Amino acid sequence: MNQTRRWLHSRAMIGLICAMLSVSSLTKASDSMTEPDQFDIAYQRIASLDLCMDWLLAYYLDPSRVLALSPLHQRFPLPINTTQWPVHDGSLEQLVSLRPDLVIVGEFNALMLRSQLQRLGVNVEVLALPRSLIEVERYLQRFIEILDLSSITTIPNLSNESIDPLDPKLDDLRSFTEQSVVAQSTPHQPRLLLLGANGVGTGQDTFEDQLITRAGWQNYLTSSGYISLDLEGLVTDLPDAILWAAPESAALANQFAQHPVLAKHLPENAWLTTDYWRWQCPGPWTYELIDQLSALKETFD
Numbered sequence: 488m489n490q491t492r493r494w495l496h497s498r499a500m501i502g503l504i505c506a507m508l509s510v511s512s513l514t515k516a517s518d519s520m521t522e523p524d525q526f527d528i529a530y531q532r533i534a535s536l537d538l539c540m541d542w543l544l545a546y547y548l549d550p551s552r553v554l555a556l557s558p559l560h561q562r563f564p565l566p567i568n569t570t571q572w573p574v575h576d577g578s579l580e581q582l583v584s585l586r587p588d589l590v591i592v593g594e595f596n597a598l599m600l601r602s603q604l605q606r607l608g609v610n611v612e613v614l615a616l617p618r619s620l621i622e623v624e625r626y627l628q629r630f631i632e633i634l635d636l637s638s639i640t641t642i643p644n645l646s647n648e649s650i651d652p653l654d655p656k657l658d659d660l661r662s663f664t665e666q667s668v669v670a671q672s673t674p675h676q677p678r679l680l681l682l683g684a685n686g687v688g689t690g691q692d693t694f695e696d697q698l699i700t701r702a703g704w705q706n707y708l709t710s711s712g713y714i715s716l717d718l719e720g721l722v723t724d725l726p727d728a729i730l731w732a733a734p735e736s737a738a739l740a741n742q743f744a745q746h747p748v749l750a751k752h753l754p755e756n757a758w759l760t761t762d763y764w765r766w767q768c769p770g771p772w773t774y775e776l777i778d779q780l781s782a783l784k785e786t787f788d
Contacts, residue, residue: 529635530589534575534582537596538563539768540614543630544591545569546771552634554587563767579603591633616769620697623769677727677787679759680707686716686743695766698773699730702780718743722752727787730759730780759783 532554535541541560544553545567555575575581579600582590590611592601605611612633617626631637679699681689689695690708699706707726708714731744761783765776 530633532586532588533634534585534587534590535560536577536590536592536601539593539596539616539770540591541569542768543770545572547630547636548634554585555582563764565764583607583609589633591630618694620694620701620773623773626769627771676703676705677784678707679704679784680721680726680729682716682729682731682744683713686718688714688716690714694769698777699780702777703784704780716743718746718748722748725752726757728757728759728783729753730761730783756786 529552531552533544533548533552534555535544535553535557537557538559541556542565544556545560545565550572553572555573556569558574558577560569560572561574575585577600582600582604588610590601590604590609592611592613594613594615601611601613614626614629615622617623681695681699683689688708689706690710690712691706692711693713696706729744729749761776761779762772765772765779
């Protein structure tokens with residue numbers, strides 16, 4: 488009986504999707520001659536498929552333009568109250584029934600779901616994940632272009648101040664990027680270890696390395712990429728400071744940073760913290776993270 492019910496359900500879903508594909512193709516054909524440029528009219532029914540897009544929508548947009556955020560934002564909230572914002576359940580059926588005029592997603596997320604939506608004729612925009620500070624600029628400008636936010640003169644940042652949405656310290660970042668080859672870290676700068684879960688440190692040639700270098704620190708690690716640290720080696724050559732860049736918990740993954748040997752050899756003021764959520768997704772808050780790191784560095788000058 489259960490097998491029969493599942494078979495009937497699957498046949499019904501196949502029929503529904505085929506019907507929607509037919510309607511979608513007819514609609515596209517009829518609209519292709521009359522549809523204006525996609526950015527002429529601002530989208531009013533926007534859905535997100537991942538956490539980083541949730542955060543950007545919540546940061547930039549009025550809730551009236553957001554059809555639904557992904558369920559991920561409920562597990563990893565911004566310091567913006569989104570409890571009353573609509574949320575979808577992540578299923579193809581619900582997203583199609585909501586009839587969004589735009590679905591937005593990062594390049595590595597919801598691959599199967601976004602492909603199914605595109606096959607059904609849903610308008611899906613995929614944003615490339617930035618891998619450098621200057622790419623954060625392009626990432627935000629692309630987001631602003633897609634959502635037609637150029638008419639907005641100021642938006643509140645997470646400190647409730649007004650900032651220019653099109654220029655969040657971008658001139659300063661351009662200057663930094665252009666001079667990055669010349670302006671390498673110098674020996675007198677304090678050495679910062681960016682320590683994550685499982686005793687993994689963040690080395691050079693990473694996005695995080697650019698953040699700490701831009702803030703005036705020297706990266707403690709001289710190798711590239713993400714490196715498994717050796718406790719004995721760390722104690723024999725201590726950094727000036729350690730920034731714990733992982734969520735606070737009693738998990739086994741955090742035991743390296745909580746080892747008593749480190750506590751014994753490093754003073755309490757050498758253990759630094761920032762807002763952990765700012766490391767999870769690139770966005771306007773990335774520039775605020777640089778400010779936090781710069782302020783922490785001043786205590787070592």
